Amino acid sequence: MYRLLVPVDANESRAIKQAEYVASRPESGDTLEAYLLFVFGEDEEDLPDGFNRFKSADRVGSVRRAREVLEGAGVEVTILEDSGDTADDIVDAAEEYDVDELVIGGRKRSPVGKALFGSVTQTVILETDRPVVVTGGGDGVATGGGNGE
Template sequence: MTTILLAIDTNVERAKAQVDSITELPLAREDTDLVLYHVFRADDDGAEARNLKSVSEAIERLEGAGFEVSVEQSSGDAVEEVLNAAERVGADIISLAGRKRSPTGKALFGSVSQDIVLKSGRTVLLETTDE
């Protein structure tokens, strides 16, 4: 069994690119556990990841490709929460989608993707877009 944690943000185009990168991998659908994971910035009791357009789009596309998908969520620091979730679900791979940024942009604004790549001992699949 291969477990992949897809850290999905709110950008629909990045979610689509991320899903495409997963569906293009030679994975046996029945032996792959996909966990869609969203981190809310603030603790909002009424927030539901499944209600986000990016998450619902990812679910629809992945299930259409024959995968079974579960959805989890948390709130707080995105890097910390994604790394904790990967540990909790026993993820073999963390799937991320990020924006293309200049080195200066990364230095000024930080990069969740970069921090996860550097801090995780797991394989990280990073799909980048211009958005």
């Protein structure tokens, strides 16, 4: 089984692009397992207790859309959630679930900004030794490696 970690944020179109990448892999279907990770921000921890009980990654639109795409392609999906520092949580989840690859959603950048990844993406690429694929709303897929690549 080839395991992929797909950390998604609240942007549905970016999450769909990530899921479409996974679903398009030649080994999709029975041989792929995707872990969809949504990290709640630290500011959301200050919600009143009544709201916290409804805080669930299953309720986030981007998570639901990505799951629909993946399950439609026959990919086994597990939903994960965390809260805190997004980059650290992504790297920790990759290690905990022993994933083979990370699929991160990139953001559109200005021409100057395209020279650098976003801070979360850049931190994940530098902190993991696992392959990282960066997808997004743009025209292509950029790939990066972890330490030592």
